Amino acid sequence: MTNELENKIIKYVEEQLSCSAHDLEHVFRVYNLALKISENDNVDLDVLRAAVLLHDIARIKEDADNTGNTNHADLGAVMAGKFLGTTEFPIDKIRSVEKCIRVHRFRTNMKPESIEEKILFDADKLDSVGAIGIARTFGWVGKHGCRIFYRPDDLEAYIMANMSGKWNGKIQDKHLHSAQIEFDIKLKHMSDLLYTEKAKKIAEERIAYFQSFMERLEEEIQGNF
Amino acid sequence: MTNELENKIIKYVEEQLSCSAHDLEHVFRVYNLALKISENDNVDLDVLRAAVLLHDIARIKEDADNTGNTNHADLGAVMAGKFLGTTEFPIDKIRSVEKCIRVHRFRTNMKPESIEEKILFDADKLDSVGAIGIARTFGWVGKHGCRIFYRPDDLEAYIMANMSGKWNGKIQDKHLHSAQIEFDIKLKHMSDLLYTEKAKKIAEERIAYFQSFMERLEEEIQGNF
Ligand SMILES: [Fe+2]
Ligand SMILES: [Fe+2]
Ligand SMILES: [Fe+2]
Ligand SMILES: [Fe+2]
Numbered sequence A, B: 001m002t003n004e005l006e007n008k009i010i011k012y013v014e015e016q017l018s019c020s021a022h023d024l025e026h027v028f029r030v031y032n033l034a035l036k037i038s039e040n041d042n043v044d045l046d047v048l049r050a051a052v053l054l055h056d057i058a059r060i061k062e063d064a065d066n067t068g069n070t071n072h073a074d075l076g077a078v079m080a081g082k083f084l085g086t087t088e089f090p091i092d093k094i095r096s097v098e099k100c101i102r103v104h105r106f107r108t109n110m111k112p113e114s115i116e117e118k119i120l121f122d123a124d125k126l127d128s129v130g131a132i133g134i135a136r137t138f139g140w141v142g143k144h145g146c147r148i149f150y151r152p153d154d155l156e157a158y159i160m161a162n163m164s165g166k167w168n169g170k171i172q173d174k175h176l177h178s179a180q181i182e183f184d185i186k187l188k189h190m191s192d193l194l195y196t197e198k199a200k201k202i203a204e205e206r207i208a209y210f211q212s213f214m215e216r217l218e219e220e221i222q223g224n225f
Helices: A003-017 A021-038 A045-054 A060-065 A072-083 A091-102 A117-127 A132-144 A157-160 A179-193 A197-221 B004-017 B019-040 B043-053 B059-064 B072-085 B091-102 B115-126 B130-144 B155-160 B179-193 B199-221
Strands: none
Touching: A003 A021, A003 A045, A003 A060, A021 A045, A021 A117, A021 A132, A021 A197, A021 B199, A045 A072, A045 A091, A045 A117, A060 A072, A072 A197, A117 A132, A117 A157, A117 A197, A117 B019, A132 B130, A132 B199, A157 A179, A179 A197, A179 B091, A197 B019, A197 B199, B004 B043, B004 B072, B019 B115, B043 B072, B043 B091, B043 B115, B059 B072, B072 B091, B091 B115, B091 B179, B115 B155, B115 B199, B130 B179, B130 B199, B155 B179, B179 B199
């Protein structure tokens, strides 16, 4: 893929995410992570780079749809395919890009299969742990009025009661929710769901950082440090 | 001060801050910090404990006043004095509590003088650095749609243009603002404005943690870790 074509793709992504600088910055972080994970592997970088850049283009449309019927992975795949068809992007690779985008999401029945699909999936999830995961979690907590620090006595019972019984379920009452709960869920489930060995290693280190942060936060809240 | 009286004060504080669990948790963190700072010092704990618990009771009234004329330190001092007058709190100490609350704020011409005033001021500021400072900063960033990571080329020029020239000034365009800017300002100015030696030591350690977090965040954003 030429720089010129890549810039054309980026311009389109910026238009789609123009009301959400947050999502755009996420896209570039995932891009850097995906390139890092793909180093020394036999990866189609045309497919990977296009898929990463375009993976969240339908995010704003999903958020704007109050019926809950829009899935940004499915819609994004369609939009990406249509857009790439108007460019000089190799036509025989468009299907692969679409598939990457379609399966990048947690809540889906289709699972990543190709190496490019797995790398996009993993890089996207890695952006929710580590220091950036801390920043994003508290940003989300602040936006939705959740609590900074609250740990239910029984996490599984909490998930049953407030998240439809699924650890990646929709949160029913955000005022009952907390950063602590998000962290506990990630600590427990994150490393199981990644596909590539390189991402698993990065996740392990990032989750350890995450955990040390939460331990320190707890100490500080008790008046230590 | 008896436990019974302290619980009565806490109940009143909870009523005043009932729409803001966030502020209530802040009050208890500041309470723990203030007790820690006051250890082994000659401090009137009646005055300090009452002042800490009551220091932000007018916060919601300030936020609700769109004219910008309500100062929660001044109003809180008046409310606290009136409330304590209805309890068995020693009447000769009410003035001291009021004064603590009146001067706990950055943007004021009056400065803390007594040891209790200094401790409340310092403990309140310490809650904005360290892991809890990270959590609160990103919560604020998420709530107001600021950016996670954006550092202007020239911080002083940015402060002139977007914060009325004052590092603790009102932010004019929140979409231009970022967690990075908040951190940079605190790194530069925080330690100068504390009064007690113990708080300065805690601040130094918390700011170092803060700084290591931001450095790590920057690395992660570039795709490292
Ligand atoms: Fe997504
Ligand atoms: Fe994403
Ligand atoms: Fe305050
Ligand atoms: Fe405060």
